[in-house]
Amino acid sequence: MTAMQSPAAPTAARWRAIVTDPIFIAAAVAVAIVLVGQLVSPGFGAYSQVVGMVRVASFLGIMAIGQTIVILSGGDGIDLSVGKTATLGAIVAARIMDGSDSRLLLGILVPVLVGAVIGLVNGLGIAYLRIPPFVMTLGMTGVVAGIALAYTGGAAAGRSAPALTGLVNNRGLFDVPGVVYVWIVLIVAVTWLLRRSVAGWNIYAVGSNRVAANLSGVPVRRNVIMAYVASSVFACLGGILLLGYTESVFLNLADSYTLPTVAAVIIGGTLASGGVGGYLGTAIGALVLTFLTSLLSTMNMPESWRTITSGVVLLVLLGMYGRQRKLRT
Amino acid sequence: MASLDITGVDKRYGGVQALKGASLSVAEGEVHGLLGPNGSGKSTLNKVMAGAVRPDAATIRLDGQDLRIHGPQDAHHHRIESVYQQLSLIPHLTVAENLVLGTEAARAGWLTPKAQLVEVDAMLERLSPVLGGGIGPRTRVGSLNPGTKQLLEFAKVVLRRPRFLVLDEATASLHRDQVALLFAMVRELTAEGVGVVFVSHRMEEVLDLCDRATIIRNGLNVATVDVKDTDEQELVRLMVGDLARAAGRGERPAPSRDGQPVLSVRGLQAEGLADVSLDVHPGEIVGLGGLQGQGQSELLTGIFGASPAQAERIEVAGDPVEFRNPRSAIAAGLALVPGDRASEGLYSVRSIQENISTVTLGRRARAGLVIDARAEKEAATSQVDALRIKIGALADAVSTLSGGNAQKVVVAKWLLSEPRIVLLDDPTKGVDVGAKAEIYAIIRDLTAQGVGVILNSSDDVELAELADRVLVLYEGRIVQELEGTDVTHDNLVAAALRISDDDTKES
């Protein structure tokens, strides 16, 4: 959007626009958390510490790519199955890789395909049977959990390929692990796709007004289905990278990621009702959530209070920029 | 004598000033007509009185006392009750539940419906001659037809025993005998001292029922007149002003209808439509007239593939086509400017650029996938300049535009697709006079290039000014065709109303 901003815009108004931009607010919050952390516990803001937190944020950030697209696509779009799907992706990947680099590629491709099928089922149910997204994806959570259970027989087996573990854990250029570079490439690519591709503009069109999009010849159903496919595919990808982090899997590996993906999207300024927002905001949202969690655990706050805090943070930010229309206008 | 006075009402919606200092004064025992063309602010004024809209400024006085109305409950507290233009019945509740909604008798929260049911029964009994068969207190409202619903809406408000009653287009879907009963009931109320505000697009109803009438235009009061001292011509002149009347028909040569039609439709069936056939020739403007809601919009969306419809045959320039969705219609060279700009025409939170680009995005993109930012900008700029759309920047959200400019954005996105047939559904609704004239010019330009146009309009003056031919619809059928010099405002009004007279004989 900035590219088309008229150059003559008065500076004061321009500053206000930047300062009230959710992306700016979220970035400021992220920086503030690091500063507070450094004060509370010296070393929190150290380079290697921050890089470590960014690495952890990358899993959430990558899983939230699809969530961003789904929420942008509107129609009360939400994918509540991302956590379970990411878990299944990791389970399948671990089984196939089984600790060997020679099966790395297959170990990535197969889970991604599995993800695409899950997303396709979600998308078809939502676009053609018009099942509300949260019901469809919540229902699919049960199915995906069932697939994971049936596939593993209750005990997950297999190990991450060493190359994958290396990508996630070994520090490379500038002492930064490869997974962070993967994330940066994805941030650029996804942001570019949303802003500069026909598919991206169509997602915004569908998200902001489905009726108008349909009447303008934009294939609404196809876009909705693609959004859910993308969601499950990126969930699996995130799950695979998480596997590189943990090396082995368990049956609820990534289950708890669902709420944070939604929270990251909302914190990043994407409108819950769709049509406005982008992935850069989500990526920063993922950083905010991860920094916050680290800070709270540095402060020895138990799991329970961390859960409460992330819920409250989401509510406060929603209250700041996600309120609905009044009845009496 | 007691009266309800509302003065100095200002209300702005986004870029549009709906009311600027409008006022209205209703005495008890009178029926006061509120007249004005579409978009003049009548409904907004009524909603301010009813507490449904928060005005930017207003003084409301009842019996000389200042009133504060912060919501519908406040208005109800002062026994000011309204029938809104948009019905407020809840579809899944029953007739009885709807009639007492918000005023249910209850003891400590538990419903005690017995006494109220007696009143409801009495009301339904009163309405029964014109209500249609099989409607009892337990009937669900959702399945009823629009006329019945409107009558129930009226009944609901009367049951609240108003002192002042606002009827905003309360007769729009009613048949003549239903209107007669409603009028009888209104006269009983006024005899008991109730003051009534009456809004209707049917002039003869105003002349029949009203004692006085206030005319507003563009959010301003034009005049308040005694109805018995005036006539229809005078009221219409006050409503539309001299300017619009004098404009008359555009100086456009009548198109030839000898060649092949650019669009030919045979036997189109859809919900609310029965067996419609029509031809549109290159350069021709075919108007759709009649009372609103007689299937005009359904006809346009049906042709466009946007709503389920079956046709025996549709041909575009002689080639048989079948549109299962708007995309296929667009590919064949059709364009639709839909009736509800905000909900059907625009991505209001997105930029002007994206709104203009949307239809033809794939055509300019590299390999149909990657957007060429410069090409998009050039395309949009060319349209903004050509249509003289007043914008800040192309990147601004379209919601920042006024009604007229927003509508031009809708038109712009279609002009980029270089359509052969343009379907316009009430394109100047809520558009100011200046923009209206510009949109007329755009439509005439299109026909000069050989584009065929179908124009539905709620404004008969507009049809008279633009259309070469007008098809008058009633209950989903074409019942009359006006052509050439017969397309006049008076004839259009007559055609719309005479039909509704014929119909009442059947019911």
Next chain:
Amino acid sequence: MTTPPQTTVGAIRDGSWQRYLTFSLSTWVTIGLLIVVTALNVALQPTFFTTYSLTSNFATFAPLVFAAVAQAVVVIGGGLDLSIGSIVALASVVALTVMDGEPSRVAIGVLAAIVTGVIAGAINGFIVGVIRLQPLIATFATNSVFAGAALVVLPKPGGMVPSTMTTGYRSLVIGIPVSVLIVVLAIVLYWLLSRTRLMRHIRAVGGDRSAAFASLVPVVRVQMASYIVAGAFAGLAALAILANTGSGDPFVGSSMALDSIAAVVLGGIALAGGRGSGIGAVAGAIILAMVSTVLSFMGVPTTWRQLASGVIIVAAIALSVVMSRKDQR
């Protein structure tokens, strides 16, 4: 349009008994599913109608039955509550802590559970009604707040429920199992609720918010009240869980958000709001619970059972949603 055709509604005289047998399509789906699962249960489990079997079956259903009624009230009001599960968890651990295993404090425990539910519901109602956040995401966020709060109250499973509660729950009253009576209680409570002005207003708001506002319904207050009533029912669900399991578990409600929504959909309640009855939700909950008993009696291996029930639930939801849309025409 002049004279409406004689519909079934019109043909059958008001007040006649046939009126009670004219159901909508989605109600028939609910009834059909209920008959099918009951028949399967009886066929596979000949002892189904013995008091022992009824007691244990209904003892397991009851918590979900109350949660489903809670969800039904909110959904009929046009909202949604993804936090029902954690309200149940929170109310149960609070009641457990208050009672502390003392039979004499059961009454205070009951009160504590209901009050906890009401407070949690009031928080949801305030956020959705007054602050005007989207119910889906707002209750998703409060879900983690309440879940965290449950963990604060009871960090890990344990504690003892007073024995009077657990034995009473599995006893008989004049030959009828108490657990059956408790499910009947849920129906009676909903029936009583449906006779109040509040429930009438909840239906109106769910049917059409703006129309209800124009018709003098205090929309914001009604919306808040719907979440509060739901909270109270969630408190009752918490008590049923305590009585059934005999101990406390802060994670107990984790599957209840999905299950309660599935029950509501299976019970013929339109997710768009305004339509349906809490009694349908009771039927939906029973259908849902019986699907899993059927699967276990059919000898489906444990590892496949979750997948099977997940697929059945998604299919049944799809059927209900499609049928409910046909009703709307």
